[in-house]
Amino acid sequence: MRQLLRTWAARRLIRWAVVPRAALRLVGPLTVLLAWELSARLGLVNTLLFPPPSKAFADLVVLVSTGYLWKALYASLFRVVCGFALAVTVGVSLGVAMARIRLVNDFVDPLVELLRPISPLAIFPLAILWFGIGDGSKIFVIALAASFPVILNTFAGARSIETNLIRASRSLGATELEIFKGIVLPASLPYIFTGVRLAWGISLIVIIAAEMVGATVGMGYMVLEAQQTFRTERVFAGIFVIGAIGFATDLGFRRLRQWLLPWYRETES
Amino acid sequence: MSGDPEPEFVRFDGVGLTFPGGSGRRVVEVIRQLDLSVKAGEFVAIIGPSGCGKSTLLSLLAGYLAPSSGRVLFRGKPIAGPGRERMMVFQQPALFPWLTTAENVAYGLKLKANRGNGRNVDETVAAMLQLVQLDGFARHYPSDLSGGMRQRLEIARALAVDPQVLLMDEPLAALDALTRRTMQREVLHIWEKTRKTILFVTHDIDEAVIMADRIVVMAQRPTFVLEIEEIGLARPRLREDPEVGKVARRLSALLE
Numbered sequence: 001m002r003q004l005l006r007t008w009a010a011r012r013l014i015r016w017a018v019v020p021r022a023a024l025r026l027v028g029p030l031t032v033l034l035a036w037e038l039s040a041r042l043g044l045v046n047t048l049l050f051p052p053p054s055k056a057f058a059d060l061v062v063l064v065s066t067g068y069l070w071k072a073l074y075a076s077l078f079r080v081v082c083g084f085a086l087a088v089t090v091g092v093s094l095g096v097a098m099a100r101i102r103l104v105n106d107f108v109d110p111l112v113e114l115l116r117p118i119s120p121l122a123i124f125p126l127a128i129l130w131f132g133i134g135d136g137s138k139i140f141v142i143a144l145a146a147s148f149p150v151i152l153n154t155f156a157g158a159r160s161i162e163t164n165l166i167r168a169s170r171s172l173g174a175t176e177l178e179i180f181k182g183i184v185l186p187a188s189l190p191y192i193f194t195g196v197r198l199a200w201g202i203s204l205i206v207i208i209a210a211e212m213v214g215a216t217v218g219m220g221y222m223v224l225e226a227q228q229t230f231r232t233e234r235v236f237a238g239i240f241v242i243g244a245i246g247f248a249t250d251l252g253f254r255r256l257r258q259w260l261l262p263w264y265r266e267t268e269s
Numbered sequence: 270m271s272g273d274p275e276p277e278f279v280r281f282d283g284v285g286l287t288f289p290g291g292s293g294r295r296v297v298e299v300i301r302q303l304d305l306s307v308k309a310g311e312f313v314a315i316i317g318p319s320g321c322g323k324s325t326l327l328s329l330l331a332g333y334l335a336p337s338s339g340r341v342l343f344r345g346k347p348i349a350g351p352g353r354e355r356m357m358v359f360q361q362p363a364l365f366p367w368l369t370t371a372e373n374v375a376y377g378l379k380l381k382a383n384r385g386n387g388r389n390v391d392e393t394v395a396a397m398l399q400l401v402q403l404d405g406f407a408r409h410y411p412s413d414l415s416g417g418m419r420q421r422l423e424i425a426r427a428l429a430v431d432p433q434v435l436l437m438d439e440p441l442a443a444l445d446a447l448t449r450r451t452m453q454r455e456v457l458h459i460w461e462k463t464r465k466t467i468l469f470v471t472h473d474i475d476e477a478v479i480m481a482d483r484i485v486v487m488a489q490r491p492t493f494v495l496e497i498e499e500i501g502l503a504r505p506r507l508r509e510d511p512e513v514g515k516v517a518r519r520l521s522a523l524l525e
Binding site for chain 1 (some may be wrong): 331332333350351352353359363365369376377380381411412426
């Protein structure tokens with residue numbers, strides 16, 4: 001009964017509080033856009049450097065209608081998804097292996113600690129030599145940079161399992177394999193998920209930078225090319241798209257977590 | 270009891286336990302020359318100064334630790350490791366947070382070791398949840414349950430695999446006073462219904478006197494059995510009963 005009352009009260013509270021809050025959260029960005037638009041129109045700022053946002057959106061419409069945006073977006077997202085998928089696969093396997101097998105940890109951990117502080121872009125010139133100017137070099141640097149948070153979080157998750165959980169399942173009669181599948185993996189999942197979410201964010205950052213350094217197509221290349229031809233409104237249009245993708249996918253990750261880990265209670269922030 | 274079939278159900282036979290030192294840690298002798306026998310179906314409470322090794326005693330019986338000397342016997346055989354005939358109920362419930370109440374109880378039944386023992390999973394889960402009065406919470410996650418409910422769920426999960434001994438390591442210590450009293454009745458009720466042997470570690474002397482057939486008083490570390498007190502009083506016993514108070518005072522004098 002108390003439980004029922006609590007969820008009911010919580011639902012009422014959410015309905016009452018979140019809707020106006022969501023609207024409230026739009027006020028900040030809208031104010032900035034409006035102030036920017038006005039100051040551009042009134043000639044308060046150099047429109048060559050700060051074109052009004054309406055011009056950027058107009059250019060976005062052009063990019064969409066000519067299909068140029070889709071080409072760039074497809075190229076970038078393809079690289080991101082491939083690199084990210086590699087990072088998650090390798091990262092989770094290595095993280096679990098490091099947590100479970102001491103020898104693997106002794107071998108891999110120093111490598112991770114040595115490679116992790118190196119900017120992925122420092123390796124990018126080499127990657128171009130190894131894998132060419134096309135997709136291969138980008139996928140490689142993304143996979144490299146994004147695998148670190150996955151490895152480290154998976155390791156932390158698999159290491160921080162309550163001894164009593166393992167003991168309880170051992171008493172109930174679980175084999176080593178059953179403990180791994182039934183306890184170690186699900187217990188690490190919230191950590192793995194955090195690592196994966198971080199990896200996605202890193203992938204999005206790395207791809208833009210890599211495409212600005214060396215590419216012939218992609219969102220990073222599009223923005224850089226616009227800058228070199230002094231089409232600032234296109235630079236902003238590109239930045240808006242990149243921001244929107246980051247925002248939307250992170251929202252998607254949060255939804256995915258609620259669906260995948262309904263039992264997980266994040267400490268209230 | 271006349272004609273007890275198994276007087277040597279659980280037996281600690283000259284048990285000693287020393288944790289080896291090394292890498293900056295001191296050698297710690299936890300248990301020295303401990304002898305103790307528990308009969309089948311008995312409710313034994315274990316009390317003693319905090320940190321004396323009461324919980325360690327249960328870990329030995331659960332098979333999480335091996336004695337450094339002497340033997341720990343279960344039905345005449347030395348204990349080789351954890352096994353479902355000796356289930357531990359932890360102080361901080363070790364429930365699986367990603368499983369619902371019903372799934373937690375079903376977990377043990379679905380393991381390879383326990384499959385095909387003739388117990389229907391759904392029926393057993395339903396019966397266990399009813400026994401601990403958690404029917405109606407089958408789909409809740411542990412994080413949605415109160416402290417007392419979690420503790421009852423932990424007991425249900427242990428009982429589901431039909432153990433012969435319940436090892437309860439201060440199972441009620443984390444509960445508030447009121448819930449604790451209710452749970453003492455609950456545990457006794459479960460014990461009377463299932464007739465499982467229970468070893469119950471507690472630091473609450475009153476609790477031990479109200480619940481147990483026998484109370485084992487342990488010494489300061491390195492620990493051994495200081496005294497064993499048979500409680501002949503009829504159940505249900507009340508904290509306010511002067512007889513209960515008398516026993517409790519005598520025991521607490523022993524511990525000072």
